[in-house]
Amino acid sequence: MTQHLALAQYAVNAVAARISLPAHVSREDLLSCAQVALVEVARRFDAGAGATFATYALPRLQGAVLDELRSGDWASRSVRAAARRSDAAADALAARLGRPPTRAELAAELEVSPTELSALQVDVHRAVMVSIDATTNDDGGTFDVPAPGDTPERAVVKRERARHLHEAMAALPDRLGEVVERSFFGDESLTDIAVDLGVTLSRVSQMRARALVLLHAAMSEAWEERPVVAAGGVRARTQQAGYVAQVLERTADRRPVASRALYPPPPRTPAAVRRAFGQPA
Structure with missing residues (x-):
């Protein structure tokens, strides 16, 4: 049996080459089944029958592997x-x-x-089964069962993006920030906001559109490191440049000096986050 132990692996490979193994079936389990069958085959082998042990054992090992597959198959x-x-x-x-x-x-x-x-x-x-031990893919989930939560890298990136967006909203001019907060987070209509601010509905729409343009420019610059060319006249370009500069200043690392002496500052951009996770521990 020790001399012909490789026959068990050969039997598993032969069966796998003939049929498509289900995704939930483990080759290691099939190999264990073939090795147990090899013990039984060795006990029953009669050297005086004229056949070699490999010739006698191989079809029986393949049959044991097929029986193991059938026993775990829910379909007839x-x-x-x-x-x-x-x-x-x-x-x-x-x-x-x-x-x-x-x-x-x-x-x-x-x-x-x-x-x-x-x-x-x-x-x-x-009859389709899935495995909770399926190999994970590049996104951190599994091929069979979706991941129950975010990967550590994705969680850090999501938290950092939310922090950048919060700082960008806080840096908006007062009335623009109020319009964005009330329309998107307060579920208030633009008509109600216009009445409270004492302006026309079209003016509130313009304010919200302008706020979104500024937020897009700030997030592209601070988060994606991709500058956005300002549109409009000199006043609009000056406002966007000043606003983006203010957001970049607010999103800078604010960790205490004492903690910086003990720990390196955390990454603050997607590229820095990916580089940090790519470095060895």
């Missing part, structure tokens, strides 16, 4: 066979038509009714 053999016929028919129709077939065309190709085809697909979908 008939459902799996019908699903394979359906997939083959869909591929043939797609090659012949040059497009994915409709449900009616697929049912006609299989010589079944659309109702029977739908029932088959429901049975196959019921």
